[in-house]
Each structure stands twice: as structure tokens, then as C-alpha cells.
Amino acid sequence: MPFQPDSPLVVALRPSPNVTARTLPVDMIVLHYTGMDSAQAAIDLLADPTSKVSSHYVVLEDGSVVQMVPEALRAHHAGVSVWEGESDTNSRSIGIEIVNGGHSAGLPDFPAVQIDGVIALCRDLAARHAIRPDRVLAHSDVAPARKEDPGERFPWAELHGAGIGHLVPAAPLGGGGFLMQGDSGPPVAALQAMLALYGYGIAVTGDYDEMTRIVVTAFQRHFRPARVDGVADGSTVRTLRDLIAAKPGDAPEIA
Known part of the structure; x- marks a missing residue:
């Protein structure tokens, strides 16, 4: 039945x-x-x-x-x-x-x-x-x-x-530096750590590899759709920081 x-x-x-x-x-x-x-x-x-x-x-x-x-x-x-x-x-x-x-x-x-x-x-x-x-x-x-x-x-x-989902106002485009595929070092590791902290399945390697580009693209598609290109510009990073800060529950502070 x-x-x-x-x-x-x-x-x-x-x-x-x-x-x-x-x-x-x-x-x-x-x-x-x-x-x-x-x-x-x-x-x-x-x-x-x-x-x-x-x-x-x-x-x-x-x-x-x-x-x-x-x-x-x-x-x-x-x-x-x-x-x-x-x-x-x-x-x-x-x-x-x-x-x-x-x-x-x-x-x-x-x-x-x-x-x-x-x-x-x-x-x-x-x-x-x-x-x-x-x-x-x-x-x-x-x-x-x-x-x-x-x-x-x-x-x-x-x-x-209407009370569904988690969102913050996307930071305006422009301003700040940017990270992209091929970059490496502590700023990339910090970006990966923030993406993982929010929930994305990404390893913290310090290398802006293809998977990092893919995850940044997915993040932009949902939370900063004005430009979906896989490049972590200042707008992307600021929007991600704001999301983590506003996340329900006991989200750790960002240094």
C-alpha cells in the first residue's frame, strides 16, 4: 500500500x-x-x-x-x-x-x-x-x-x-586582495580552514589546488552569486567570515 x-x-x-x-x-x-x-x-x-x-x-x-x-x-x-x-x-x-x-x-x-x-x-x-x-x-x-x-x-x-536557510549580505565586489589556483601559503590555508569550519569538505593544505577552486565556486554560487569564478577575492573572503560569525551554535571565533 x-x-x-x-x-x-x-x-x-x-x-x-x-x-x-x-x-x-x-x-x-x-x-x-x-x-x-x-x-x-x-x-x-x-x-x-x-x-x-x-x-x-x-x-x-x-x-x-x-x-x-x-x-x-x-x-x-x-x-x-x-x-x-x-x-x-x-x-x-x-x-x-x-x-x-x-x-x-x-x-x-x-x-x-x-x-x-x-x-x-x-x-x-x-x-x-x-x-x-x-x-x-x-x-x-x-x-x-x-x-x-x-x-x-x-x-x-x-x-x-521567509526564515529558511542561513545567509548574510554579500560583501561588495572589489577591494582587498585575491587568491586563485596556483597560489600557496598561509593565506590559502586560512581560506581552506574557514571553508571547512563552515562545513565544506576541503582539506587544509595551503595549496590553492583544483579542489579549492571548486569549493570556492560552490560557495560563491550559494552565498556570493554576483561573480562565480572560483577566485577568492576580498568579497568572497569577507562574506565567508561574516557567515561563520553569524553561524548558529558554537562557531569558533576567527582570528
Whole structure:
């Protein structure tokens, strides 16, 4: 028999067989875009046992919500990923797919009514699972080497204004020095340490290698989308420092 919806916002159920048991309590929401031609194609893929992928929810263009996996079970949405040192993102998270063609389709705007649906669903989830604002994340945050979704045009500020997610005003472009691929030394190590402190999966090596460029790009895509280039300019570093300072919980002070 079909499972019962977990959220009162659900308008339809489409059970996916691609599930496993959770091994961690839910403390995170991960947002994705579908990156496919249509909502139906995305839902069919997520319900196909041969695809081995799934999500808990899909938010359609009109803001309506389809549930595919019970929240008590582990959906297969984040893949190889890490946040705050935990690599089993799927066990600790609720996965939400947002119907959008993605970068391959020119990254279309998300309709306002759809974002209203995402906000309502996230508010419901955050309230029921006591999810901290800084743990409402992009797929690109937890899997920066593989994923770009939901992309730099996703309206994180609108979600934050409705009480969802963690955000600070991005520091203005310009001013200060910059770090880029090929650089090395203590300033690079300090940047990597701050990214790791916020939650990103990055080693503190002191070398601005390809992985550092990728993680900086992911950070910019979410928190400083005015320029997404993988170069840690003054704006990027200041925005990161401000985020850490405002992070809920007992975030260590930055020297």
C-alpha cells in the first residue's frame, strides 16, 4: 500500500523503490534542481528502480508538492558528498527536487509560485525536524566537485527572508586582495580552514589546488552569486567570515 504523506502540503504520492534505512537522525535539507525537460520525466526517473536515485519530495512549477519517499527512510539524492565531516548526507537529510531545466537549459528562472511552495515545504520540514538554518543547503554545497544545482540563480535571499536557510549580505565586489589556483601559503590555508569550519569538505593544505577552486565556486554560487569564478577575492573572503560569525551554535571565533 502507498505510504501516508508526511507533510500536509503533499498533493500526490509517487512511491520510489530507491530507498534504504536511515542510520542518522534528520538534521539537514538538501535542495536540487531536476535538470530535465519536464516534471514528468524527472518523476519517472526518480521512480525507476534501474536509476537508483530518488528524493523525498518534488516541487512542481506550480508550487505543488509530490512525495516519493517517506521521511523516515533514506532517499538516494545526494550521492558522494560531505558536510561538517559527515559523508552519509543521505542518512541525515531530506532531499527536495525542484523542477527546473538547470544549467543545460540556460538556468531558467524559478517561478514565484514554485518558490512559495519550496518555502512552505522547507518551513514545515524545519519545524518538524528542528533543522538549523545553516543546514538548508544546495546539492552543490555538499557535492561541489560533481554538482551545480540548484544554481546561482536560485533565490536564496527570498528563502532567507521567509526564515529558511542561513545567509548574510554579500560583501561588495572589489577591494582587498585575491587568491586563485596556483597560489600557496598561509593565506590559502586560512581560506581552506574557514571553508571547512563552515562545513565544506576541503582539506587544509595551503595549496590553492583544483579542489579549492571548486569549493570556492560552490560557495560563491550559494552565498556570493554576483561573480562565480572560483577566485577568492576580498568579497568572497569577507562574506565567508561574516557567515561563520553569524553561524548558529558554537562557531569558533576567527582570528
